[in-house]
């Protein structure tokens with residue numbers, strides 16, 4: 001009985017370790033390849049550890065690699081993405097919080113319908129709106145600009161941020177809002193003094209979620225931007241597709257890691273809030 | 286002076302009619318209990334009094350004012366909620382101060398009020414804690430402190446004790462009563478617990494299905510329940526209901542009672558009032574303590590004891606009369622063991638009769 005138990009345990013861990021390796025291997029190969037020299041890559045084994053570590057590929061990916069006709073590396077795209085992601089995340093999160101607050105605590109005639117319609121936005125395939133959105137951006141004079149990308153991401157983000165906040169706020173007892181109303185607080189005072197301070201877990205979830213979504217977006221980036229407003233994902237694509245005489249795997253790998261690094265860092269720093277926020281149920285009084 | 290008057294208030298959510306014409310009037314300083322089973326509309330009525338919800342029809346008066354169109358914060362009320370509804374991110378001091386801050390009470394005055402209230406409720410050592418670090422009883426006190434800091438004309442308590450354990454509930458009940466004696470504010474207090482209702486209230490409104498079944502003093506409600514529901518709801522153990530027929534025997538009006546192996550006719554004082562109901566079925570309501578052990582030589586109904594439940598000061602005797610289980614509350618020394626027989630008599634001056642159709646009280 002006991003032995004059988006042990007056997008199961010060993011089998012279980014074997015499966016888990018296998019799965020972990022399976023998922024970590026690409027990251028490992030990316031990381032190691034990015035610090036190898038091209039000579040070593042051509043000579044060596046894909047899996048082998050680097051014999052000597054060099055950051056030349058990183059420097060090149062950042063500053064001098066060619067992305068199409070230009071050869072300025074990813075840095076320009078990276079800053080575009082930063083300029084896009086910060087306002088887009090903040091605005092969509094703020095609006096989602098206010099929407100969720102209204103739809104859960106200040107219900108009005110038709111608020112359920114409103115919520116259902118907003119929810120619909122979560123399921124709309126991006127491709128469907130590309131043309132109308134391009135038209136709209138044109139009307140607003142925001143075509144091919146970072147501001148236009150921010151606008152698109154905010155509009156698309158609202159559906160999911162509203163959903164997140166609304167579902168979290170439903171768990172806050174209505175009596176709390178009633179008590180605050182009796183205390184004389186109005187809509188905004190209740191929001192800022194009572195509801196928002198209770199929202200840390202879900203704010204973290206939404207921030208991480210939105211950051212990841214917007215940073216990693218390629219489709220909107222490639223469609224709604226051009227030239228000097230393109231985000232990092234488009235830059236990475238351009239870099240990898242620019243044909244050079246030799247394929248520089250180490251530069252490609254370094255570029256890919258640069259593109260992914262911010263989301264990884266955000267998750268490492270705030271990931272525990274993400275898990276905590278997703279599992280946090282009703283707020284205890 | 287009238288402190289609170291509710292005039293023909295109704296409330297419907299769409300097609301569901303929750304309150305169906307509520308009328309209540311209490312004087313300043315009175316302690317009104319709203320009691321009734323869960324879901325009968327007590328909280329809805331409280332929310333209407335507080336202004337958190339609007340009545341579908343009817344008027345609410347607080348003091349001299351009609352407050353239908355007055356915002357909750359301007360009604361001069363404070364409310365204690367069942368869940369306490371303490372702001373979880375604020376410490377106790379902030380919780381109490383929040384309303385005063387909103388109203389713009391000067392900081393110095395706030396501090397004085399917090400000091401006074403927290404001392405009165407013995408929560409002065411908890412002021413820097415968050416609600417999550419408090420026990421249920423302490424949270425309850427903080428919730429009351431928040432209401433007291435308001436010094437309102439009208440206190441609303443919505444089942445404030447129902448989340449506490451039994452012992453604490455009894456303690457807090459006494460404290461609330463003392464508080465009321467001291468402060469002499471008008472209180473509306475919702476509960477589904479009939480013992481709380483009896484012990485706390487100056488006036489009790491018994492509610493069921495959105496209708497006030499009876500409104501009166503605890504004594505009135507206990508001794509002269511207006512219908513079967515009120516009679517059964519108030520009192521523990523509940524009133525016994527025995528079906529019988531009104532009869533006349535030797536010029537006296539009364540009912541015949543039958544136990545297992547004995548039967549006798551018992552006369553009703555003032556039974557003549559029921560002369561026109563002779564032969565008809567009635568429901569006799571008798572509370573457990575209105576059944577006594579018959580002394581030697583006194584007339585009594587010999588009843589077989591099915592079960593006994595000693596509670597300490599009294600013992601409950603379970604037996605059967607007219608085919609219905611009946612509970613009698615007797616002195617422990619007078620109690621017999623299950624299987625034995627006891628001679629019992631009813632305090633006919635106190636029993637009540639109900640019409641089986643309308644369920645209303647007859648006498």
Ligand SMILES: Nc1ncnc2c1ncn2[C@@H]1O[C@H](COP(=O)(O)OP(=O)(O)O)[C@@H](O)[C@H]1O
Nearest residue numbers: 298301303321322323324325326327328329330
């Ligand atoms: N906003 C609402 N919409 C629809 N029905 C409601 C609403 N609020 C309360 N009710 C219903 O009204 C009834 C009475 O509720 P409530 O006043 O909370 O009862 P109690 O406090 O006596 O337990 C319940 O059946 C409840 O489902």
Ligand SMILES: [Mg+2]
Nearest residue numbers: 327328329444
């Ligand atoms: Mg209730």
